[in-house]
Amino acid sequence: MQPDHDVVIVGAGFGGMGAAIEFTRLGIDDIAILEREDDLGGTWHVNHYPGLAVDIASVTYSYSFEPNPHWSRLFAPGAELKRYAEHVADKYDLKRRMEFSTAVERAEWDDAQQIWRVSTADGGVRTCRYLVTATGFLSQPYTPDFPGIDSFAGQIIHTTAWDDGHDFTGQRAAIIGTGATAVQLIPEIAKQAAELTVFQRTPIWVVPKVDFAIPPAVRRLFARVPVTQRAARLVNTSLLEALMVFGVLHFKQVKPGNRAAALMARAHLRSQVRDPRTRRALTPSYDFGCKRPTFSNSYFRTFNKPNVTLQTNSIVRVEPDGIVTADGTKVLVDTLVLATGFNLWDVNFPAFQVVGRDGRDLGKWWRENRFQAYEGITVPRFPNLLSLNSPYSYSGLSYFTTIEAQMKHMRRLFGELERRGSTTFEVSDSANDAFLAKVTDNLQSSVFYNGNCGSARSYYFNQHGEAALLRPSSTLSTLREMDRFPLDDYAYR
Structure with a gap:
């Protein structure tokens, strides 16, 4: 059966756009990006409350391959992030692939036809070879049910x-x-x-x-000599990395830093x-780091x-x-x-029903077992599914670190698919189990399991008591691992 699209991406935020850019680079152009909101940008479209701004310096909170020399401040206001998202969509010709006000309710794998069937709230069903969930980590708002x-x-x-x-x-x-x-x-x-x-x-x-207006002369320098902005990005990323790695992930070894x-x-x-x-x-x-700090x-x-x-x-x-x-x-x-935040672990993983091979329901399986995803992006029994907002996927403090690491994984995986002349991939149970064991072991040194987190009420922890959101490795290690994971960890058809 010829599917309606090669790829359906659910979500038109920075994660979904990054995936679409990577597929285009791979020569896969038949892409539909389905977005439940009425415009692109994800959280930077949905949120527009007074005072909204990035809490990671703008030089780092952006794609490394698409720097923006025009940020007005080191911590840019939310409206500028929305404009940056529009710029990316225009430059990489993504808008023609986007369908707004289209809420996905269910996706089911058809093993006989080797396709995904994606059902939307308007009653429509479309098919695709590859499904990408890019619904974000913070996309399901939580409203407390106070009496009265x-x-x-x-x-x-x-x-x-x-x-x-x-x-x-x-x-x-x-x-x-x-x-x-x-x-x-x-x-x-x-x-x-x-x-x-x-x-x-x-x-x-x-x-x-440490926030300040970026002088026009500096912005002109960033535009004319891009290496200067890359240097600023490197400095800021290094500071964030030190905070994450030494203050959070290696709490046991470096308590004085925390x-x-x-x-x-x-x-x-x-x-x-x-x-x-x-x-x-x-x-x-x-302890510092049990829940995300802010500036x-x-x-x-x-x-x-x-x-x-x-x-x-x-x-x-x-x-x-x-x-x-x-x-x-x-x-x-x-x-x-x-300002009651989001519901991650009850309804956000995943944000809609996903049913894979042998009738496995992803949300139910995660909640009845353990939250898990190989390299934070694929899951056994879910062929041709790339779940961008998955357990153990968030790397570093800037979301763009996660996005670009996953783009690297996609590049390597789909390169192997093409080399083999295959159209279907599925990660093996053994590879997934080994990855879960590794990240679980690595997290034992973190503040989550060695610090005092009992009163934090942190969204890092799921209902099983596991801190299953962050990938316990440095940014450099994550990028290296995404480029070097064993290709035989997947089965190909």
């Missing part, structure tokens, strides 16, 4: 569905959550609201943000927050403002005019903001 939340008479805004026209001026606002999104958003709301109550369940480690990072964060907090009780409440009780120079200072209150008591219920906490306090609220 449906009775709230004011406006509720989730950060992933921001109301651009909303004005907090004179309002009593509340925000639930103190993760990376909230760290960016809280200072902006505090500028307008008459009262802002921040409901914190778990404090976050925050370190100083302690130094925590000390820097504590000093930053002490220098910015005047009230000792507030400082204590904002200080994490878990900010304005978050802590916001708690010095007379209109901002930090509330650490748990929420008991929501009433039409406010929120009641465990100690009986009622906070009156006009607008409630949910």
Whole structure:
């Protein structure tokens, strides 16, 4: 059977676009990119709340093969990331392959025909030879089910569905959550609201943000002499790599490095927050790195403002005019903001139903067994599936490290397919088991298993208690491994 497309990619964010670019380089041009949103860019299209910016320096948070010399700041605002995504799509002729407002609900492997059948919410079914899931790690928003939340008479805004026209001026606002999104958003709301109550369940480690406007002369230099921007990228990547490798992955061997990072964060907090009780409440009780830290120079200072209150008591219920906490306090609220993050392990892996060979349901198999994927990209019993957002796939601190490593894996794998004259690949159980054993063993030195992470409530940990998101190797090692994995780890047909 001739399929409708050679490749269907689900997701038009940077991961999906990177995969499409790699397939084009491989000479595979019949590609359909299906996107549930109404435009490209993934998280940089969905999110547009005030204060949105990258939390990794822009010179690193971009494709190495497509540098952007025009970033306005070292940590570019979100709108510039959206424009960068548009630029990439235009330059690599990806838009003609994209179909927006097309939500994939199910994909099933047809072993007799050696194709994938992809079902969409509009009732359509299309077939393809190769299926790529590029739905992102943070694509399924989490909305807490507090008792009475449906009775709230004011406006509720989730950060992933921001109301651009909303004005907090004179309002009593509340925000639930103190993760990376909230760290960016809280200072902006505090500028307008008459009262802002921040409901914190778990404090976050925050370190100083060395951010500044990039002078026009430097931008012109980046454009005219690209090697200068590559040098800036190398410096920033090296700093991030040191933080990840020595502070997180090799915690057991280099505890002083982790302690130094925590000390820097504590000093930053002490220098910015005047009230000792507030400082204590904002200080994490878990080790640095148990959950993703973030950068900010304005978050802590916001708690010095007379209109901002930090509330650490748990929420008991929501009433039409406010929120009641465990100690009986009622906070009156006009607008409630949910910065409650994403649901990774219950619904995001995968983001839709994927059924492989012998009827294996990927989500069910992961949840009933262990979350696993060979080299963070392929899974046994799922022929011709490339799952970009998979367990043990996230490498380094910049998502682009992961994307480009997976592009290397695809290049090597599809090169072997062509050499053999084959059209179907499937990773073997033994290769997958060996990889899972290796990453599990390597993670034993990490802060996740040697540090104090009990109070972190980190999305790094799944329901099995495993930190199954990060690949426990350096960026250089990951790129090297993607170029050198044994080709016989796959069966070809």
